[in-house]
Amino acid sequence: MKLVSAFEHGWLTIGKEGDLTAPEADALASAESSLPRNCLEWGRNRVKFRQFCGVVQIQQILQIEILPKVFPYQTPDQQRTTLIEMLDTAGDIEGLSAQQAGLGVSNHRLLDVFIRHFLKLLEAQLQQGLLRDYRDVEDTLDQVRGRIDLIRQQRENLFKPQRLACRFNELVADIPVNRLLHSALICMSNLASSSMLRQHIQSMRIRFGGIGVIHKGEHLPRADDLNRMQRRYASVVELARLFIDGQYLDARAGQQQVYSLLLDMSQLFERFVAVKLRPTARKMGLRLMEQGPRKYLGDDDSGKGRLLMRPDISLLNALNQPVVILDTKWKLLDSGNPLASLSSADLYQLSTYASAYCCDQVMLLYPEQAGFRGEYRMALNLGRPVTLMVLAVPLYGEVFSLPAQAVKHAESEAT
Template sequence: MNSIQVFEHSFLPIEKGKLEQHHFVALSKLNALHNDKYFDLRHNGIKFKQYVGVIQINGLTIEILPKIDNDGKDESVWHKALIEMLRVTRKLKVQQVDEAHVKKQQVHLLDIYFEWFLNEVQLLLHQGLIKKYYKETSNVKALKGKLEFAKHISHNLVHKERFYTTHQVYDKDHLIHQILRQALEIIASLSKGNYLYSSCKTVQLNFPEVKTIQANEQTFSKILNTRKTAPYTTALKIARLIILNYAPNVQYGSEKMIALLFDMNVLWEEYILVRLQQTNKGLRILGQRRKVFWEGIALKPDIVIQKDEETTYILDTKWKNIAYTKPSTQDLRQMFVYNEYWKSKKAMLLYPSTEYVFNGFKEFNDRAQKCGLGQVSIFKDNSTELDDTIGTTILEWFEKD
């Protein structure tokens, strides 16, 4: 299987042996299904947007990696950084994956998700799969449940030994296992030729025979969270990600593709939120708090930090390089309004950078409220490891000034 690594906002041209014309056509169909949000189509290639992750189609894997401009780090560093950011934000659990393979990029992001799912299903099989009651309407040899009289007459004029009934069944062929089976089939179809295929087939052999379904968004909403289904939470979460992002036969074509893509702006916000919550400073650190300000329209700063009843800080994250520019007027107006509505004295716009830069808070004209610009490096000094002290540094900036 061919693979390509690109950075967000980069251009990938159509090129023989890499992104070929049939890949381009299939990707254009996928993008259309998602309102053209993942990338822009150009005359002879694709211009990616702020989405990072992985796309697999017709034997081609495209990994889209985050990138801070002019940081000098190559794809292998950002491949590892993306996996770690997804792990920290609990969008990914890296387990039983050879770390040396990850470092060498022999394991793609999609493989890690597939292996995570297979491990979860193996664990469920080891613990024992649950049985559930469900209603079934069918022709049976013994009278049980409710006799469906009209259908009984039409189906059994000749076969008088049968009964057409609606009755309860208690076994493993229920919605949860049907969803897991569908995800297993997708993994089997997309992992042919790599190290995961045999593992997937082994899991499938140990999995019970259940009905084939085509799950969608509404299917997952039917699953009730109970004490009995609690062990399935993680497996269902990954299955949902796989199934809803799998697009076989896009618009009557023959392509099978899957796209696990994440908005880097959202991932950056969630990553900073988790790093702040890890500081254990005794603060209330809350994400996406909302206040309605007009006709049901709400204000939602990325992060609200509450020190005590009198002190609140506002933090808004922006995944863009601001090294040689100023913040937009719109962003500053937004921070001003956040300060007003949350009665906060300090707000900060936080950007990624190759170094830590903070020049203090500046007052809005004729106001006591302040706004500051912070730039943080996600890497430790002279290292390719993520800096897990980002949260502490940000809180120190709020406390100092």
């Protein structure tokens, strides 16, 4: 299988001497309907992934790994580390960065890192025992077990008194959660690029002997479906769902098996920032809200609201009024001066938020990048004093919080 590394918004050339051959590009085009909408952008003899990172695999023909664009000077290994720490912080794949050293990030591709992490989590839980649960069983036996089903006894064994129609509970391992985990292992055995990793997966599958798989259309168990005794499997179950959700069978492509594990970096960055800022907001006596509060910009003649506004992050006071509105942007700025690089659309958006929510402090948050670290400030002319702050958010290592002046302002508004 051919392995290709790419960066989001970075072009892959198509041709005999390019990153992808024409047949490989055709296979990717056939799989496009299974990928997130507007994930790909095509050009003349080239293609790129927009704001998505992760992995796309088409059968055993092609695997494309898409890495973050923010630090172009980083090596692919460092890019993987950046993405892994963001996923861990945002809570998408719990505990991943804490096990980076054991996973060997520098020696494996991104998908193999995810698979190794899943196997490590699963193995830790299996050491405490495979999950089992009670299942209602109906059977005909020669002695009573549980209770006798009188209706079935009369219908089936009226002339066989030595046979008893029984109904009882039996503790079994073939339950939906274990079928989900077994299905995930089968999925991973077709995705792992390392032969040693595939052998590890096969050895894990032995533990699931006699357990079935999840069939198409069946409900995939979630962490919320687990009972009190099963909660320790929560992170493993959610990761198994992530792998199984990425499968896609495209009948139009000749039963072509397509797998995708793609992450929208704009959404991931927003969750990452929210997690980083939540402790700061709590200390300031404010409540952090994601994707809200929602409010219509205006009403039409019938009184129906139009143009729903939904700020990425808001800090609310005790009266549930926004005192700071933050908008996250997963973008690279064109120059070392962020204020000169801001787009008109971003400025209009923040100005609208400030006016509609009567908020006198708004912020634009970008990932920290070459030439942009720290903070910049400007005043918006909206008929009253409104401050716009442009902040760089470190993606790993450093602790991120709001600038001291912004904190002081927010605390005064909270009181």
